[in-house]
Amino acid sequence: MLTLLFLLLLSSPLAHSVNQEGFYLLQFKLGLWDPTNSLSSWNNSDKTPCNWVGITCDASALQSVISVNLTGLELAGPFPSIICRLPFLSYVSLNNNSINSSLPGNISDCQRLQHLDLAQNYFSGTIPDSLSEIPFLRYLDLSGNSISGEIPASFGRFRHLEYLNLVENYLNGTVPSSLGNISSLREIQLAYNPLSPGRIPSELGNLTRLEFLWLAECNLVGQIPASLGGLSRIRNLDLSVNRLTGPIPSSFADLKSVVQVELFNNSLSGGLPLGLSNLTTLRRFDASMNQLTGTIPDELCKLPLGSLNLFENRFEGTLPESIARSPNLYELKLFKNKLTGELPKELGKNSPLEGLDMSYNEFHGEIPEGLCEKGHLEELILIYNSFSGQIPSNLGKCQSLKRVRLRNNKLSGTVPDQFWGLPHVYLLDLVENSFSGSISSKISSAYNLSNLLISNNQFSGSIPRELGSLGNLNEFSGNDNKFMGLIPASLVKLTQLSRLDLSDNNLSGELPVGIKALKKLNELKLANNKLSGKIPSEIGSLSGLNYLDLSGNAFSGKIPLELQNLKLNLLNLSYNQLSGELPALYANENYRDSFVGNLGLCGDLPDLCPRVGVSKNLGYLWILRTIFILAAIVFLVGIVGFYWKYRTFKKNQKGLAMLKWRSFHKLGFSEFEIVECLDEGNVIGIGASGKVYKVVLSNGEEVAVKKLWKGTKRKDDGSVEPEKDEFEVEVETLGKIRHKNIVRLWCCCNNGDCKLLVYEYMPNGSLGDLLHGSKSGLLDWPTRYKIALDAAEGLSYLHHDCVPPIVHRDVKSNNILLDGEFGAKVADFGVAKVVGGVSKGVESMSVIAGSYGYIAPEYGYTLRVNEKSDIYSFGVIILELVTGRLPVDPEFGEKDLAKWVCTTLDQKEVDNIIDPKLDASYKEEICKVLKIGLQCTSSLPINRPSMRKVVKMLQEAGPDSKSRSFKKDGKLSPYYHEDGSGQGSMV
Incomplete structure (x- = not known):
């Protein structure tokens, strides 16, 4: 069809006005889909194509086409090989289109081509060996496609190639050593390909002109060859996210032009090499997530670094003071090591520091005052150390701060007033310290605050009403402090609040009116205070509430019946002054611990409702009646027990013996009810692993039961594991998870032949x-x-x-x-x-x-x-x-x-x-x-x-x-x- 269209074009009256190269380009256009009509200017009435979109001609009288640049024009279809008929074509870019064919073998017909950019398309298939037959090719970019197969060893025949980019394809095989023959190479980018496990070819060290080597996530194994130290012009060296082992070669000290070294997420060991002071151009060094040991060298810290990441290693010793003198340092992350001593006192005073993370070390001493001297600090993370003293007052002026985590240290004193009100902080974590004083009313300025975590300190005073203006607040954990006074009524304005924990304080008064507005509340923990009044019935309208703990207070009156609307993982109303009847849902043994210490409560639980003032004769009558009732119950239990054993025996014969029930929540039903309802009329879903039943229990509650049949599972090493199957995985995972957006596993049963998982029922x-x-x-x-x-x-x-x-x-x-x-x-x-x-x-x-x-x-x-x-x-x-x-x-x-x-x-x-x-x-x-x-x-x-x-x-x-x-x-x-x-x- 394309040939026919081309012949028709040749026969038209206007066709003879366009030159031969124009004809080739028009046929090129006919082979593609142009949904946005981007090539509408390609008109066969023009004498030459030199003014067409994306076309460049030389300045000679011949006006030959030398460049076709159609980047980002949304073109689709196969690669049009006819483009190679343009005799002087040296530049082709089809970057960011939807070309969806394989690379043709005759692409080598583009003999004068110097620049070929086919990145960000849908090319598939393999890279043709013939590509290396283009003698003057300098730039080759095939990144962001779906190309598979090996990197051709024939690439070693390139003599002028300077730029090679194959990033993000599906290439396999290994990095060919023949690449070391292309002495003209300046950039090699092979990252994010599923290569076979292989070593870094030592021959790459021969590429003395190489400036950029990007081999991230290429499945590299073994040691880094010392020959890479010969890359005297390298500026960016990235070997991250591989499985490299052994030490960082001492020859790296010879990389005198390097600006960035990325070695993170490997298994490198040993200490950092000597001679790093030679790397005077180094600005970014990342060797995090390895197994490096020893101390952090002073000569490394003396360099004018911008970013230093050594986290998740095994470094020891102190952080050299010289790091504070870098005029470029914006990022310093050393968390999860074994570092000791104090932080350099001048840290931040000379540097535009943006991120500092020293967590999980053994640092002590005071937090340096000048961390935000340049006004750029966004993240300050010092958790799990032994820092002491107060929060520097200068940090209260650090308007750029967004994340502050100081938990589990030995900090004390009052928190600066302005620090409470930093406008861009969304996470403020001061947990497990010895802070004192009150929350400043200036916290109203922290309009972006999402998580306020200040538990386990010695904060006192009242909780300021200004907290109610923080519309983004998602969590407020202030438990285990010395707060007193009323819970501010303004807290009910926090419509995004999902967790409120103010337990173990000295709060008093009643719960604020309007708590039903906290629709997203998942946890409400106010235990061990001096709160009083009635428990608001509106709590029962908080459908997302999973944890309710009001124990250890002075709440009085009846337990609201509306609490039965909640699906709670934890309910604790113990040790209050509650009275009256227990709601029916909670009047069973499973909830006994939820109500102990309330002498006025009555219900069906023995000893929970003591009787007083009964006459002696009535007492005897009551005792005789009780004995008679108990005897009748024992008789009935015996009959029912015998019948139940018989039914159980029969069900054992069918693989449904309920012998190993395991519960993960307090249940308002008997697990044995489940068995009676597992009939085909209740099936609501069938999957590869079994069936799902809807079960309506005697108390009216609905549950979903997944019935799995006995099976085996293959381990990740290929061997058969007879027990650790889907059932065990589900039980181990869901049995310990408590979250409002994770389905609840109520209980389970496994008798070998049949495995049941009982979940909350999701009606939609x-x-x-x-x-x-x-x-x-x-x-x-x-x-x-x-x-x-x-x-x-x-x-x-x-x-x-x-x-x-x-x-x-x-x-x-x-x-x-x-x-x-x-x-x-x-x-x-x-x-x-x-x-x-x-x-x-x-x-x-x-x-x-x-x-x-x-x-x-x-x-x-x-x-x-x-x-x-x-x-x-x-x-x-x-x-x-x-x-x-x-x-x-x-x-x-x-x-x-x-x-x-x-x-x-x-x-x-x-x-x-x-x-x-x-x-x-x-x-x-x-x-x-x-x-x-x-x-x-x-x-x-x-x-x-x-x-x-x-x-x-x-x-x-x-x-x-x-x-x-x-x-x-x-x-x-x-x-x-x-x-x-x-x-x-x-x-």
Whole structure:
């Protein structure tokens, strides 16, 4: 067809006015799809193509085409080889389009080509050996594609190549030693490819002109060759996120031109090499997350460094004073070492310091006064040390501060008034110190404060009413202090508050009126104060409340019946002055400890309601009646017991013996009721691992029961593990998790033949079924936004608040369950993994877990598990909520939802992907959330934000946010890092 069109073009009256090169370009155009009509200026009536968009000709009389630059024009289709017929073509760039073919072998016909940029497209297949036959090629960029196979050894035949970029593809094999033959090379970038385990070729040390070597996450093993010390012109050396071992070569002291060295996340050992004082141009050095030992050399600290990251190693000794004299230092992160001594007193006075993290060391002494001398300090993290003295008053003037964490030190004295009111701080953590004094009323200026953590100190005075003006406050933990007076009525204005813990203080008076406004409250802990009055019935309207502890106070009156509306993991009203009947839900043995010490309470629990003033005769009659009743009960129990044993025996024959029940919460039902309801009429779902039943218990409560059949599971080393199956993983994970956005596991049973998991019942089922079913109209945008935020908070809890962290590994819309108010909870932890540390390690799996369409690209070829895999999957859920589409659809062709969205946005307006069922008035908010989904589904793991950051971004994207609206950003750069080092600071 293309040939026919070309012949028709040749036969037209105007065709004869364009020269031969113009004909080639017109045929080039016919081979591509141009959805935005970007090549409309390519007109066959022109004599030459020199004025066409993207075309450059030389200045000679021939006006030959020398350059074709069509970057970012949204062109699609196969690579048009006809372009190589342009005899003087030296420059080609099709960067950031949708070219989707393999590289043709005849690309070597472009014999005069010097610059070839095909980055950020959809090229697949292998790199042809013939590419090295282009004799004058200097620049080759194939990054951001789907190219597979090995890096051709024939590349060693290049004689003029200066720039080689193959970042973010699917290349395997190893780094070919033949690259060391290309003496002209200035840059080699191979990062983020699933290469086979291999060593760094020592031949690379021959490249004396090399300035940039980027081999991050290339599956490199073994030691760093000493020959790399011969790279005398190297400016950026990045070997991060590999499995390199052994010492840092002493020859690194010869890298006299180096500006940045990135060695983080390997297994390097030994001390830092001698001679680092020779590296006078070094500005950024990151050897964090290794096994390095010894002391931090003074000669390293004397360099004019901008960023020094040595965290998560085994360094000892003191931090040299010389580090404080660097005029460039903006980042210093040394957490999780064994460092001792005091911090340099001049630290920050000479430097534009932005981030300081010294956590988990053995530092002592006072916090230096000049840390914020230059006014740039944003993060001050000193947790788990032995710092003493007061918070320097100068820090109260540090308007740039955003995160302050000083917990678990020996700090004392009063907190400076201005420090309480820093306008940009969102996290203030002073836990476990000896601070005294009161919270200043100036805290009203801390309008961005999200987490106020000041427990286990000696703070006193009243809690200021100004706290009620902090509309972003999510957590206030002030327990174990000496606060007194009333709980301010203004606290009920904190509509974002999820955790309030003021237990173990001297607070008095009644709970403030209007507590029902705290709709997001998850924990309310006010134990061991002097609070009085009645327990407000409106607490029962807080549907998200999981923890309620009002014990050790002087509350009186009846227990509100409305508390029965709550699904509590913990209820403690003990040691108050409560009276009257227990609510029916709590009148059982499971809740005995929740009410002890309330002498006026009555209920069905023996000894909880003592009788007084009864006559002697009536007492005897009462005793006789009790004996008669007890005897009757014993007889009935015997009959029922015999019958129950018989039924149990019969069920044993069918593999349903309930012998090993295990509970994780206080239950208002008998586990044995479950068995009676496991019939086919109650099945509400069937999956690969078993069936799910809806069970209505005798007390009216509904639960969901997952019935798993006996099976085996393969370990990650390939061997068979007969016991540690999905059941055990789910029990071990959910049994210890307590969060409002994680589905509750009430109890479980395992008798070998049959395994049951009993969960809270979620009446609206899974997000996947609802969103992609006939009832999707129930999910308007505010509901979808709420679901996204709830699920994000649940995953953030798993990644950041569980110790050790948990990676879910099967995040998908069918594992997001919805309660009656469309609140979302993360469920199904059958393949979850506990990892050694979210910020540090990854854990390799031998089998891919997860569901098609949700699996992160790197997981499919590396089998490495960390929190970034979950973040990608969550990003797909966001795209589902925005588009209303399934993660995999025949309409997408070979693409999944994430790729379809990116491709469509590259070619069309955003309206073409937004679910047409959604109200157009929400478009701005939808686009903000879409942008978050695109960040989460970045093909580069390092570009994906942490779940904690995702939660923050979603909160900012809500209807009350003033954050920036969505802009079409195109594809993310492979050089983007969440912060300067590529590593986030430790939480």
